[in-house]
Amino acid sequence: MNTETKDALRQIVGEANFSDHIIDLVSYSSDASEHIHRPQAAAWATSAEQVQAIVQLANDQGFPVTVRGAGTGLAGLAVPARGGLVLDLSRMDQILDLNIGDRVAVVQPGVIYADLEKALAPHGYVFPPDPASGKACTLGGNVGTNAGGVKGAKYGTTRDYVLGLTVVLGDGRLMQTGNRAMKSVSGFDLTRLFVGSEGVLGIVTEIILKISPKPSATATTLAIFDNLEDAGRAVSGVMASGVIPSVLEILGRETLQAINQNTDLALPEVDAMLLAETDAYTQGEADFQMERVVGQFKANNALEVKQAESAAQAAELWKARKSCYAVLARLRPNFVLEDITVPMSRLAPMLKGISQIAARHRVQVATFGHAGDGNLHPQFLWDAADEDETRRVEEASAELFQLAVDLGGTLTGEHGIGLSKAPYMHLEHDPVAQDLMRSIKRACDPNNILNPGKMALDG
Amino acid sequence: MPDTHPLLEEFRDQIQRCSRCGFCQAHCPVFGGTQRPALNARGKMLLLKEVLAGRLELDQELIETIFQCTTCASCAQNCPSGVEVPEIIKAARREMVGLGTCHPAFVGMDQVLDQHHNIYAEEEPEDFDRERGGQAEVVYFMGCVGQYREEEATEAALDLLDHLEVDYALIDEVCCSGVLEDVGFALKPHLAQKNIETILATGAKTLVTSCPYCLRTFQGRDEYLPLKQAGLEIMHLSQFLARQDLGLSTDLVVAYHDPCDLGRHAGIYDEPRQTIKTVAPNFVELADNRENALCCGAGGGVRGAFAQNSLAMARRRLEQMETSGAQVLLTECNSCVHNLSNAKLRAQKFEVMTTPQFLMELIEESS
Numbered sequence A: 001m002n003t004e005t006k007d008a009l010r011q012i013v014g015e016a017n018f019s020d021h022i023i024d025l026v027s028y029s030s031d032a033s034e035h036i037h038r039p040q041a042a043a044w045a046t047s048a049e050q051v052q053a054i055v056q057l058a059n060d061q062g063f064p065v066t067v068r069g070a071g072t073g074l075a076g077l078a079v080p081a082r083g084g085l086v087l088d089l090s091r092m093d094q095i096l097d098l099n100i101g102d103r104v105a106v107v108q109p110g111v112i113y114a115d116l117e118k119a120l121a122p123h124g125y126v127f128p129p130d131p132a133s134g135k136a137c138t139l140g141g142n143v144g145t146n147a148g149g150v151k152g153a154k155y156g157t158t159r160d161y162v163l164g165l166t167v168v169l170g171d172g173r174l175m176q177t178g179n180r181a182m183k184s185v186s187g188f189d190l191t192r193l194f195v196g197s198e199g200v201l202g203i204v205t206e207i208i209l210k211i212s213p214k215p216s217a218t219a220t221t222l223a224i225f226d227n228l229e230d231a232g233r234a235v236s237g238v239m240a241s242g243v244i245p246s247v248l249e250i251l252g253r254e255t256l257q258a259i260n261q262n263t264d265l266a267l268p269e270v271d272a273m274l275l276a277e278t279d280a281y282t283q284g285e286a287d288f289q290m291e292r293v294v295g296q297f298k299a300n301n302a303l304e305v306k307q308a309e310s311a312a313q314a315a316e317l318w319k320a321r322k323s324c325y326a327v328l329a330r331l332r333p334n335f336v337l338e339d340i341t342v343p344m345s346r347l348a349p350m351l352k353g354i355s356q357i358a359a360r361h362r363v364q365v366a367t368f369g370h371a372g373d374g375n376l377h378p379q380f381l382w383d384a385a386d387e388d389e390t391r392r393v394e395e396a397s398a399e400l401f402q403l404a405v406d407l408g409g410t411l412t413g414e415h416g417i418g419l420s421k422a423p424y425m426h427l428e429h430d431p432v433a434q435d436l437m438r439s440i441k442r443a444c445d446p447n448n449i450l451n452p453g454k455m456a457l458d459g
Numbered sequence B: 001m002p003d004t005h006p007l008l009e010e011f012r013d014q015i016q017r018c019s020r021c022g023f024c025q026a027h028c029p030v031f032g033g034t035q036r037p038a039l040n041a042r043g044k045m046l047l048l049k050e051v052l053a054g055r056l057e058l059d060q061e062l063i064e065t066i067f068q069c070t071t072c073a074s075c076a077q078n079c080p081s082g083v084e085v086p087e088i089i090k091a092a093r094r095e096m097v098g099l100g101t102c103h104p105a106f107v108g109m110d111q112v113l114d115q116h117h118n119i120y121a122e123e124e125p126e127d128f129d130r131e132r133g134g135q136a137e138v139v140y141f142m143g144c145v146g147q148y149r150e151e152e153a154t155e156a157a158l159d160l161l162d163h164l165e166v167d168y169a170l171i172d173e174v175c176c177s178g179v180l181e182d183v184g185f186a187l188k189p190h191l192a193q194k195n196i197e198t199i200l201a202t203g204a205k206t207l208v209t210s211c212p213y214c215l216r217t218f219q220g221r222d223e224y225l226p227l228k229q230a231g232l233e234i235m236h237l238s239q240f241l242a243r244q245d246l247g248l249s250t251d252l253v254v255a256y257h258d259p260c261d262l263g264r265h266a267g268i269y270d271e272p273r274q275t276i277k278t279v280a281p282n283f284v285e286l287a288d289n290r291e292n293a294l295c296c297g298a299g300g301g302v303r304g305a306f307a308q309n310s311l312a313m314a315r316r317r318l319e320q321m322e323t324s325g326a327q328v329l330l331t332e333c334n335s336c337v338h339n340l341s342n343a344k345l346r347a348q349k350f351e352v353m354t355t356p357q358f359l360m361e362l363i364e365e366s367s
Helices: A003-013 A022-027 A048-061 A113-123 A139-145 A190-194 A228-239 A253-262 A283-299 A311-331 A344-361 A387-406 A422-428 A431-444 B012-017 B029-034 B041-052 B060-066 B074-078 B085-098 B104-115 B143-148 B151-163 B189-201 B212-220 B222-229 B237-242 B270-279 B307-324 B334-343 B355-366
Strands: A041-044 A065-068 A085-088 A095-099 A104-107 A162-169 A174-178 A202-210 A217-225 A247-252 A272-280 A304-307 A334-337 A364-370 A375-382 B138-141 B168-170 B206-209 B233-236 B254-257 B328-331 B351-354
Touching (some): A022 B041, A022 B060, A048 A065, A048 A162, A048 A202, A065 A139, A139 A202, A217 A311, A247 A253, A247 A344, A272 A283, A344 A387, A387 A422, B041 B060, B060 B085, B143 B334, B206 B212, B254 B270, B254 B307, B270 B355, B328 B355, B334 B351, B351 B355
Parallel strands (some): A065 A085, B138 B206
Antiparallel strands (some): A095 A104, A217 A304, A247 A272, A334 A375
């Protein structure tokens, strides 16, 4: 990027919102994934007009633009793989409108998930897809990755709540999709096309979100299973029982062992632990749903079922699940958190397969995840300084993805393809589908300006 | 470029352990005030990884981020990977100072303490109309900020001790110089020696300070070990007050700001609240409190070196105060009260003061 281009960028965003200092370039070289590549410059846009002017300049000058929110993504979506400009939208952080009567929130992309949550709380409302990074991540990032969370089984993912977008396309045109209405079948669903598009088609500058009332009552239960198949059948049984829990989490044996080695929780080291939460607007209704869930746990040979009688007891039951990330993050120097997703009925074979793959490649994998929507987080733990171990992790990952696809699932349930899973796109998407994706990319971004190198769109 | 960075190398495992999750962005006051990831804990760890890998020099360009950390430790408090960022930052600063690379404000601070007895290079200490020296049960240490910048807070603390009829002595105190270790330099043994001599000369059994940083220095630094060895009980004024029967009461709605040095660094959360809640039952917590309290932006030398951003951090804390609906914001650190007061906007109608100031106001009203 030459001096003239940098000056032009300064003109667009102002001196205070542009940087080519090394400290910014290094901090923008990475997200929460293992990928790293330095950009040549960084800019903080504060309006859609600035974003548009930058994308137009990028087309004229031929430099890549990688859009970024909080950089909490786990698949390299925000890593500027080809250099160029990182466009940080976190300073576009205004909640533009809250209309509870319409169930609508209009936000700029840099609004932090937790800030929207705080703004909605006094109204008894919530934006349900709650990623684990909710305190830090931005809603623009959530839209870009189609972020999920712990409540996906009942409440879906980000895409289920995006009604409309304002987007600067890769060719520099500004576009509106959708509207503020609760339903719309008007034309192609361009909104959905852009949700989860990882910043490769356009840059979202405004988001219209559907919001939901927050259920005030919950019931919480923990169950342990000494047999993986029983746990898998219990999950399917819950799904068939006529109720959908708001949370149905699973912790595998390796995860329970790791927690025991690093905390004083003294968990039973069994094949699987399931944590269920039901929610409703009355305690009676939450309890009624939980009875169904517990019935399925018991019918499928749960060794032990603990039901919380109070909020404090519920917090106790959540402890193991909440400790997963922090415990596993400290075990080895490096980790990758995958997010393969399979039909709920295939959870047991998937979990068993993960253990077999780990044993075959002599790698450490601990698994937990959202059993309620079949989304598992096998966490590979290793030392990147050990080349042989790194190679074995890569080989094991490839088998993991193949198994997920073979079981009727997907490479990624909520983190996105980005750089991490680009080499495996062909496992899940046939040549025709991939060709269509590339056509869509060209239609929106003919010069391949936006976030190049992601999603296997280049080749 | 030097082949190694020995001080940083000690923390190599810790630095590598940062998994880049970015969760610290939710807690870092510098990031909150600037929205610039390079200044967040994760940004700093990424830079130090590059330094350790030999891809980046520990030079002038890094001053802006490495020296712009309040060492408030809220990142470490919330880090899933358990990275002790403040310790790493302090090591990096020492390394940089060793290489001749330092923010000029801190070079000046170190030089000032070679020539003067306080960090402000003030020649005339405020005497607060009280004698120095003598024998007493308690020795009261006010600290540089208390003596030269927040005199009203110190006056109130001393008046309160008088009101409670505490047998205390003041000394010709000098800067504890602990803060130098936060900004890449070393504590000054000659200053420590002078403080130790004058403190012990009072024959006091208890050392009380209103400065949380002085407290940490006296309790934690080897140079001050003779105080402990002499059997002196070292405590913060808030701990001392929690033992007193104040006999005061007010309906005012009061909130409390946890100073990072008193809270996360010294683990003192309950005693200040105990006193405040007894006197002001209409106590409310700020949105972020106790272990998760938001830093006022003054610590780690940031107020002196990056004043504008320091005030931006304080304003974020004051926004939480505004939301709380409280009428009075109390804190137990003169640096915090200094920064928060400076940042308070005229439109913000609440008051900011130390707990002793608040208590003295109530005492004066009731008399």
